Amino acid sequence: MLYRTIGNRRTVSALCLGTMNFGGTTDHETATAILDRFVAAGGTFIDTANNYGQWTGDAGESEELLGRWMHSRGNRDQLVIATKCGAKTTMPGNPDDEYWEGLGAAVIESAVKDSLTRLGIDRIDLYYAHIDNRSTPLEETVGAFGRLAAEGVVDLIGCSNITSWRLERARQLAADQGVAQYSVLQQRYTYLWPSPLAQDGLQRLGSPHFPHAGVEHFDYLDEHRDMTLVAYSPLLAGSYSHPERPFPAERGYAHPTAYVRFEVLRQVAQELGATPNQVVLAWMLHQDPVVIPLFGASSVSQLDEALDAVEIRLDAEQMDRLNNA
Numbered sequence: 001m002l003y004r005t006i007g008n009r010r011t012v013s014a015l016c017l018g019t020m021n022f023g024g025t026t027d028h029e030t031a032t033a034i035l036d037r038f039v040a041a042g043g044t045f046i047d048t049a050n051n052y053g054q055w056t057g058d059a060g061e062s063e064e065l066l067g068r069w070m071h072s073r074g075n076r077d078q079l080v081i082a083t084k085c086g087a088k089t090t091m092p093g094n095p096d097d098e099y100w101e102g103l104g105a106a107v108i109e110s111a112v113k114d115s116l117t118r119l120g121i122d123r124i125d126l127y128y129a130h131i132d133n134r135s136t137p138l139e140e141t142v143g144a145f146g147r148l149a150a151e152g153v154v155d156l157i158g159c160s161n162i163t164s165w166r167l168e169r170a171r172q173l174a175a176d177q178g179v180a181q182y183s184v185l186q187q188r189y190t191y192l193w194p195s196p197l198a199q200d201g202l203q204r205l206g207s208p209h210f211p212h213a214g215v216e217h218f219d220y221l222d223e224h225r226d227m228t229l230v231a232y233s234p235l236l237a238g239s240y241s242h243p244e245r246p247f248p249a250e251r252g253y254a255h256p257t258a259y260v261r262f263e264v265l266r267q268v269a270q271e272l273g274a275t276p277n278q279v280v281l282a283w284m285l286h287q288d289p290v291v292i293p294l295f296g297a298s299s300v301s302q303l304d305e306a307l308d309a310v311e312i313r314l315d316a317e318q319m320d321r322l323n324n325a
């Protein structure tokens, strides 16, 4: 395993394991086996959210499963646990965005307590604002996150699904209030670029809530080295591996250039005797500023494939080819 530093002070594994489907479509036994294997391979960075589970059952199922697992293994202190608030439904059974809890101060203060209880821990290592919420004053949201950090209820704070100008504003507002700033950005990011209309953060293709990490985010990260990108859905939910799973058109990935880029990915994978998934992860691990892939697995064999990506070395020529396709 490789390791990285986030927030200038916490060491985490260079791969972050996503648990979005744990307790839902990934049953307890399989999820437990994946978690055990991840930790055995040196993984320390685990991602969940207070709304995970709400599409198939109850929000919070993933956090509860993680809490039970940490309790049974007694390994909480070796882990960096990230969770999120803001996108949990207030209408159980209906996860539509109109019912999301949002990012008001009262929501954040109550959501963090519920997450701590479900996880069975006394401090969250990294707490994210899950999805930018433009109907709440940003100063209220960053003030609430900053207070949690000052109280020690959470260690690092971060945000997810946000445009670069809103990120900069949030950090500036936190500085004005004298509270901690977000130091981790969690954004959708994979090897394929979505079409420009989907990429600009005000997507006409795809959902307006989920801007892909784009050139402006990278410019920002380049200038703000205290901030780290955690890249979610790097494997495009299986599209690089499953011929029957086309690149998701609703997110802007199914366009002619994407197929050209995919062909280069496949060529490099073939040269290395690796899979396209592994090359996507390795390509991210070779980037500067640092990118931490946040991937999902629904079986131990999928996990093993992802873990092996840390061993892959891409030379400068391969990186150039991948970058410029």
Ligand SMILES: NC(=O)c1ccc[n+]([C@@H]2O[C@H](COP(=O)([O-])OP(=O)(O)OC[C@H]3O[C@@H](n4cnc5c(N)ncnc54)[C@H](OP(=O)(O)O)[C@@H]3O)[C@@H](O)[C@H]2O)c1
Pocket: 017, 018, 019, 020, 021, 047, 048, 130, 160, 161, 186, 187, 232, 233, 234, 235, 236, 237, 238, 239, 241, 242, 277, 294, 295, 296, 297, 298, 301, 302, 303, 305
């Ligand atoms: N901040 C946010 O808004 C946000 C949004 C989404 C996700 N996330 C986080 O990111 C994590 C990862 O998201 P994701 O699941 O979309 O990521 P992903 O890594 O793009 O996709 C994971 C899925 O890809 C498939 N897969 C993985 N390895 C494979 C292999 N070797 N062969 C074939 N298929 C393979 C599996 O699908 P099958 O199970 O169908 O085989 C697996 O569940 C989540 O768990 C969550 O923690 C955050």
